[in-house]
Amino acid sequence: MCNIVNACSEAVRLFAQLAREPEGVVMRTGATFDRQRQLFELKYCGHIYLVDCQGNVSRPDSMEPVSYNDRTLILQYLCSASGLPPRGRWLSFLELPEGAHHYAPFQTDALEPLARTFDHKPAEFEQAARQLGGEPLTMGDAGARIPVLPKLPMAAILWSGDDEFPPRAGILYDAVAPTHLSTASLWVLGVELAYKLMAGIHPDHHPVDWLGR
Structure with a gap:
């Protein structure tokens, strides 16, 4: 980055x-x-x-x-931004161009903190998503579609943990995303989205910077 x-x-x-x-x-x-x-x-x-x-x-x-x-x-x-509208199809970070090269820090900086913060807290997650303009999405145990930028919606999804599996989170991009921003920028955008959601219940949460601190 x-x-x-x-x-x-x-x-x-x-x-x-x-x-x-x-x-x-x-x-x-x-x-x-x-x-x-x-x-x-x-x-x-x-x-x-x-x-x-x-x-x-x-x-x-x-x-x-x-x-x-x-x-x-x-x-x-x-x-x-390319001017193209959303395509209504989701991509994971791994499916973005060169996404595999940056997936490990994305998991550490965005997905794992998001999963831990909202584990078994669907109501708090929905409230945090609404603060960002989000609407409920029927995916996972809790999900939201968030219009992050005018032509670039994203989704955040949670799966609660249990005795066998830890909590998980997913951040998805509309398939138009690579036409608007580079994968490096989409990495930062995903981390920002995670931390803005977490700040909805923990205002002291701050995102990492582009050096990945």
Whole structure:
């Protein structure tokens, strides 16, 4: 995985070029553009974010600065989204291009913490998913479809543990995902989704950075 500061700087540089033609960005991404205020607006994990033409990202309902991870992911999506709609078919991380190379850290950083946090807590999981704009999904013991980005839904699924098997979790991507973001970015997006869900009941949860700390 790449250094997040470098990734963010590169995303800012590229977005500042593309933002000169906002109509193209809007058509590809599902964002909107306020010409008077010169601001793009899009929903990310259930919240509205504003992006100016220099690549600065803010969240109107929060005084906290937007994290490097979130800013980078939002800008990368605005830069590289293909414009294609969701396909209604799910892919696991292993099914993404080169996904097998990054699956071990994905399991450690996203799936295992998610499974432990919500083991035998379906109601808490459903509440956390709703905070991100999620809707129930009939998969596993508990599941939710979450519109993470305008044209990129994802799913989170839980299986409770028992005497024989530990709890398990799954994070799935709509099959359109590789046309919008690289596998490295989708790795970070999956980890971010897991930690945003966990923060719904444990606000002290913080995601790993792009170096995998």
